[in-house]
Amino acid sequence: MVSIDVWNASVDFPIFDAKSRSLKKLALGKVGGKIGSEGRVPIIEALHDISLSLKEGSRVGLVGHNGAGKSTLLRLLAGIYEPTRGHSRIIGKVAPVFDLGVGMDPEISGYENIMIRGLYLGMTRKQMEARVDDISAFTELGDYLQMPLRTYSTGMRVRLALGVVTSINPEILLLDEGIGAVDAAFMAKARDRLKDLVARSGLLVFANHSDEFLAEFCDTAIWMDEGHVKMHGDLREVLTAYKGYDPFERMHMPHEAPVLSGNGGE
Ligand SMILES: Nc1ncnc2c1ncn2[C@@H]1O[C@H](COP(=O)(O)OP(=O)(O)OP(=O)(O)O)[C@@H](O)[C@H]1O
Numbered sequence: 001m002v003s004i005d006v007w008n009a010s011v012d013f014p015i016f017d018a019k020s021r022s023l024k025k026l027a028l029g030k031v032g033g034k035i036g037s038e039g040r041v042p043i044i045e046a047l048h049d050i051s052l053s054l055k056e057g058s059r060v061g062l063v064g065h066n067g068a069g070k071s072t073l074l075r076l077l078a079g080i081y082e083p084t085r086g087h088s089r090i091i092g093k094v095a096p097v098f099d100l101g102v103g104m105d106p107e108i109s110g111y112e113n114i115m116i117r118g119l120y121l122g123m124t125r126k127q128m129e130a131r132v133d134d135i136s137a138f139t140e141l142g143d144y145l146q147m148p149l150r151t152y153s154t155g156m157r158v159r160l161a162l163g164v165v166t167s168i169n170p171e172i173l174l175l176d177e178g179i180g181a182v183d184a185a186f187m188a189k190a191r192d193r194l195k196d197l198v199a200r201s202g203l204l205v206f207a208n209h210s211d212e213f214l215a216e217f218c219d220t221a222i223w224m225d226e227g228h229v230k231m232h233g234d235l236r237e238v239l240t241a242y243k244g245y246d247p248f249e250r251m252h253m254p255h256e257a258p259v260l261s262g263n264g265g266e
Pocket of ligand 1: 013045046064065066067068069070071072073150224
């Protein structure tokens, strides 16, 4: 059974090369984490006193303003950041999909990049060999797959990366927002694959600004605000509190409720 537990966790970033002395005074803007100081070094308190328990079947959307701590939380949940204070326990293999370009080498072919990116996301060579034809067909890149990646347009790279990402079997799938940033026609095609990917993931946390995306893939949500968990619960309730209106009322979707089964909210 996969799970992620976090107890009273904080993540600080000390900034050793901050320019202004006035930074040492506690400052708080509209966006971003709190800037404080520890001795003489300014620190950004990106996450503060986070406690969470995510179990198998969780489908969690992550919302919040710029700098609220979503990406930092995803990295904490991935085990990439250790908490500065508090504890975390991750049970299961994490597939972190934060940047579609990570793990891609411009000098090698599309085919080779499919393999490398798959290995990076926790698949074995054998598993990737079994998937490469399916991924190739999905990307519609044809003979380009034999060309070095540096000859691809941005959209072509995204096709390749999405093809690989949607082919994996993740125990814990952590998605940052970039995944939604492809052209509409290709996204429509990728959506079904994304849906299948989410359905076979043990646990999903998905940072995204699109209500439609969140409604399609998640049933609960966490609202991050200035490094804190401001609200954690049913997706619709959290989105309504965060936005100040119920976005489900304006949504043009074939179904009103999220289509995927999960832990049923809290
Ligand atoms: N590597 C880093 N070094 C210093 N500060 C950082 C670092 N990463 C994030 N921060 C700070 O931590 C806070 C939270 O940033 P984070 O990227 O987690 O926010 P976010 O909610 O993902 O924002 P966005 O929606 O704009 O992507 C911000 O104040 C940011 O300045």
